Amino acid sequence: EVQLVESGGGLVQPGGPLRLSCAASGFTLSAYDMHWVRQAPGKGLEWLSYISSTSSTIYYADSVKGRFTISRDNAKNSLYLQMYSLRAEDTAVYYCARWSAAMSNSYYYYMDVWGRGTTVTVSS
Amino acid sequence: DIQMTQSPSSLSAFVGDRVTITCRASQSISNYLNWYQHKPGKAPKLLIYAASSLQTGVPSRFSGSGSGTDFTLTITTLQPEDFATYYCQQSYSSLYTFGQGTKLEIK
Numbered sequence: 284e285v286q287l288v289e290s291g292g293g294l295v296q297p298g299g300p301l302r303l304s305c306a307a308s309g310f311t312l313s314a315y316d317m318h319w320v321r322q323a324p325g326k327g328l329e330w331l332s333y334i335s336s337t338s339s340t341i342y343y344a345d346s347v348k349g350r351f352t353i354s355r356d357n358a359k360n361s362l363y364l365q366m367y368s369l370r371a372e373d374t375a376v377y378y379c380a381r382w383s384a385a386m387s388n389s390y391y392y393y394m395d396v397w398g399r400g401t402t403v404t405v406s407s
Numbered sequence: 408d409i410q411m412t413q414s415p416s417s418l419s420a421f422v423g424d425r426v427t428i429t430c431r432a433s434q435s436i437s438n439y440l441n442w443y444q445h446k447p448g449k450a451p452k453l454l455i456y457a458a459s460s461l462q463t464g465v466p467s468r469f470s471g472s473g474s475g476t477d478f479t480l481t482i483t484t485l486q487p488e489d490f491a492t493y494y495c496q497q498s499y500s501s502l503y504t505f506g507q508g509t510k511l512e513i514k
Binding site: 318330342345380385391392395399 | 408438441445449450451452453460462494496498501502508
């Protein structure tokens with residue numbers, strides 16, 4: 284079964300670090316670009332970060348740029364999100380998602396596999 | 408950055424109704440537009456990609472249309488399992504923004 288499972292969430296104090304992991308199974312992670320997305324309580328989905336299959340290209344949302352670092356270890360079939368200088372507004376459920384493509388007259392990309400998320404709470 | 412705006416933010420409907428959700432991009436994104444369904448405590452689910460292509464396994468009562476800046480998701484003959492929050496997302500530029508979501512509730 285194709286699956287993504289996030290882990291590493293928990294309670295962290297403001298200003299502290301936390302590292303999230305995303306374990307892929309049922310497919311070869313190295314063949315796919317990946318994303319992190321979050322949902323704060325009562326809010327919608329917020330795209331956070333993208334990493335290409337070889338880690339050569341990385342993007343961040345402005346809200347996390349300079350504080351969060353995305354990385355991957357294809358040999359371990361794992362994706363990571365290292366978070367620093369956490370704030371109360373970073374409290375959310377964090378999801379990893381696979382970036383797949385369909386070819387029509389162009390390549391169309393979409394998030395077709397998602398994990399169930401891991402909860403991060405930033406509070407003193 | 409491309410902003411995605413959905414309307415309405417919420418709506419109520421009966422089982423069996425037809426509903427339409429609108430998504431507007433702040434600039435043209437051609438047809439690089441995806442739709443997702445999200446239920447509490449579950450992983451988001453891809454419904455539509457490339458504005459109108461139905462993801463494998465998604466019921467045909469879901470359809471998408473549009474191009475440029477204006478897009479719609481239509482659900483015909485609402486089923487109880489369709490009550491959820493729906494999001495559009497642009498895949499045109501490298502900051503892959505979502506709309507703010509539309510919560511579909513049972514009337």
